[in-house]
Amino acid sequence: MAFSDTCGNALAKNILRKGLQKGRIPNSLLFTGPEGVGKMETALVLAKALNCLKKSDDSCDECANCRAIDRGAFPDVLNLISEKEMAEKYPETFEGGKNGKKPKENISIDQLREMKQTAHLRPMLGRKRVFLIGQAEQIDLTSSNTLLKILEEPPLFTHIILLSDNPYSIVPTIRSRCQILSFSAISREDVEDQLKRNGCGEQKARLISILARGNLKQAFHMSGEDVPDERKLSWIFLLALLTGEGSGELLKDFTSSRKEFREELVRMLEIMLTFIRDVMLLQGGGESSRLLNPDYALLLSGLAGRMSRDRILEFIGSLERSLSAVRKKANLNCLVSELFAEWMEKSYA
Numbered sequence: 001m002a003f004s005d006t007c008g009n010a011l012a013k014n015i016l017r018k019g020l021q022k023g024r025i026p027n028s029l030l031f032t033g034p035e036g037v038g039k040m041e042t043a044l045v046l047a048k049a050l051n052c053l054k055k056s057d058d059s060c061d062e063c064a065n066c067r068a069i070d071r072g073a074f075p076d077v078l079n080l081i082s083e084k085e086m087a088e089k090y091p092e093t094f095e096g097g098k099n100g101k102k103p104k105e106n107i108s109i110d111q112l113r114e115m116k117q118t119a120h121l122r123p124m125l126g127r128k129r130v131f132l133i134g135q136a137e138q139i140d141l142t143s144s145n146t147l148l149k150i151l152e153e154p155p156l157f158t159h160i161i162l163l164s165d166n167p168y169s170i171v172p173t174i175r176s177r178c179q180i181l182s183f184s185a186i187s188r189e190d191v192e193d194q195l196k197r198n199g200c201g202e203q204k205a206r207l208i209s210i211l212a213r214g215n216l217k218q219a220f221h222m223s224g225e226d227v228p229d230e231r232k233l234s235w236i237f238l239l240a241l242l243t244g245e246g247s248g249e250l251l252k253d254f255t256s257s258r259k260e261f262r263e264e265l266v267r268m269l270e271i272m273l274t275f276i277r278d279v280m281l282l283q284g285g286g287e288s289s290r291l292l293n294p295d296y297a298l299l300l301s302g303l304a305g306r307m308s309r310d311r312i313l314e315f316i317g318s319l320e321r322s323l324s325a326v327r328k329k330a331n332l333n334c335l336v337s338e339l340f341a342e343w344m345e346k347s348y349a
Contacts, residue, residue, distance in 0.1 A: 026179035035218075
């Protein structure tokens with residue numbers, strides 16, 4: 001994968017390519033931005049470009065160094081991950097699980113001490129030694145002091161790339177010693193295009209590109225799931241809220257039977273918003289070709305005829321507030337109960 005193969009964030013990639021052309025890539029970098037927008041992929045391309053045998057401002061993906069980095073078998077490019085992530089990716093390597101010991105969620109101080117020693121050793125095969133540290137916000141204060149010592153005087157042949165969804169969750173002294181490069185959510189059009197290139201149908205790709213909210217990683221994960229079933233359940237949930245039909249059964253299901261359904265509820269609320277968006281489109285005389293859920297056109301038309309514009313906007317506001325509350329880790333049982341209590345009093349049928 002080269003810079004041109006990573007999706008979105010053209011500005012960040014252009015900055016890195018110009019830095020490579022001028023030989024001025026900072027030794028300490030902090031990539032920040034939402035999850036799933038290509039921070040780690042871009043960091044790996046940069047690591048390859050710094051060691052590529054054929055190109056000076058990108059990865060060729062053909063030379064021995066690039067291929068070894070892709071395989072994770074290049075001794076001068078090291079990806080520091082927590083015990084928890086290691087146990088998830090390579091369960092056979094985590095010995096603690098055998099005696100009931102839980103893996104640590106943070107990058108350990110021992111890992112950073114080893115990194116400090118290695119950072120001052122000249123590269124074994126490449127031109128540059130590169131350390132990648134994902135979820136850098138999980139580094140605790142004690143460990144950050146060790147990292148700070150490396151960032152203060154990094155060798156010219158060593159580059160450290162930190163990655164974080166939120167730069168302000170990182171210790172200020174660490175953040176201030178890094179050149180920050182911001183990544184943004186990937187556009188809906190780019191997500192849809194990437195999905196279609198990977199064999200996703202046009203209608204499904206269009207819907208997923210909206211639900212993913214700029215998170216390409218999540219979009220690819222969703223493309224392998226049964227979105228039609230999720231939409232069917234979301235439609236039933238929507239009608240239960242608006243008409244009261246089957247609301248008792250659904251309310252009981254979602255407040256009693258399910259223990260872990262936060263992500264499912266987020267997805268359902270997002271899908272319901274696409275339905276209501278389509279209702280607004282039809283009510284305003286929009287073309288059916290622009291529907292996000294064209295296979296629900298007849299049902300959506302019926303709903304559009306029963307809901308006033310003010311009620312539609314009121315309902316959208318209610319869904320958006322609920323979605324925000326779910327993401328902020330609100331109590332789900334209370335949230336679902338309150339949502340039903342609010343809308344079961346209103347009738348659109």
